[in-house]
Amino acid sequence: MKKFSVILFAGLCLMGCNSATTVKQQPAANGEVLAFHVDGLNVTWIQDNAGERLMPVRLFPEADSALIDSLGVRNGVPSSVSTFLLQIDGKNLLFDTGLGGTNGNLERRLDSLGVPASKIDYLFITHFHGDHIGGMLKGDTVVFENAQVYAAQPEYDAWVTNAQPGQNAQQINTMKAYEANLHLFNFGDTLPMGVVAIDAKGHTPGHTAFQRGRLLVVGDLMHGAALQMVNPEICASFDADKPAAVESRRRLLQYAADNNLVLVGMHLPPLKAEDFK
Numbered sequence: 001m002k003k004f005s006v007i008l009f010a011g012l013c014l015m016g017c018n019s020a021t022t023v024k025q026q027p028a029a030n031g032e033v034l035a036f037h038v039d040g041l042n043v044t045w046i047q048d049n050a051g052e053r054l055m056p057v058r059l060f061p062e063a064d065s066a067l068i069d070s071l072g073v074r075n076g077v078p079s080s081v082s083t084f085l086l087q088i089d090g091k092n093l094l095f096d097t098g099l100g101g102t103n104g105n106l107e108r109r110l111d112s113l114g115v116p117a118s119k120i121d122y123l124f125i126t127h128f129h130g131d132h133i134g135g136m137l138k139g140d141t142v143v144f145e146n147a148q149v150y151a152a153q154p155e156y157d158a159w160v161t162n163a164q165p166g167q168n169a170q171q172i173n174t175m176k177a178y179e180a181n182l183h184l185f186n187f188g189d190t191l192p193m194g195v196v197a198i199d200a201k202g203h204t205p206g207h208t209a210f211q212r213g214r215l216l217v218v219g220d221l222m223h224g225a226a227l228q229m230v231n232p233e234i235c236a237s238f239d240a241d242k243p244a245a246v247e248s249r250r251r252l253l254q255y256a257a258d259n260n261l262v263l264v265g266m267h268l269p270p271l272k273a274e275d276f277k
């Protein structure tokens with residue numbers, strides 16, 4: 001079993017937290033948002049879903065029964081729908097937008113933080129699944145009216161350029177609504193405010209991780225962290241290209257461990273203040 005010294009937020013620290021981290025706890029507004037620092041970078045975790053979210057173990061068909069029982073996740077793997085806000089030099093950067101509609105709480109929680117959607121300057125999208133772009137539109141109306149939006153070219157091509165007739169209406173409508181402020185990047189590009197786009201393909205064709213300093217936002221690299229941190233070869237049934245997803249998961253977990261990065265993701269368990277002690 002590989003040993004990772006990486007700190008895994010939210011809520012899990014399976015492989016041993018690195019006590020040398022400079023992350024400092026900040027007061028949490030409530031159990032649905034939590035602000036923290038990574039080397040002076042202001043980060044806020046914002047949970048989009050309401051209440052507890054457990055991923056059913058049937059979504060991980062390669063996970064054997066003994067492993068599931070040994071980890072105590074028979075009733076579901078702790079999860080969430082999460083987004084992350086970074087504040088750099090007076091600019092607000094948001095990573096993904098959650099579910100939107102009646103199940104999404106991002107907009108309301110941004111309001112509670114004093115950073116309404118209209119104040120988001122940059123929006124970085126890990127991939128085009130509905131639980132990541134759902135918050136971009138309210139009906140046909142753009143929610144992040146002043147944001148410059150960044151998405152991977154291969155993701156755009158897969159969902160929009162190469163869409164089959166009648167398919168991908170949500171993705172096409174959303175990207176069209178943001179067309180004037182949409183910027184397509186390639187893996188390896190450095191984006192505004194020093195955010196670097198990292199190849200994390202497999203879950204989707206253009207699935208992207210974003211790095212800013214020691215913060216690594218990995219999107220849907222893991223849907224069941226309790227299982228996949230110890231067994232990166234286990235895929236969720238959502239992973240479109242499983243060998244590529246495994247390669248990305250192994251590579252990015254190792255990269256985070258090697259570089260002492262703070263790894264956060266959109267379906268990791270809810271962040272708790274205790275994680276910072």
Ligand SMILES: [Zn+2]
Binds near residue numbers: 129131132220266267
């Ligand atoms: Zn997702």
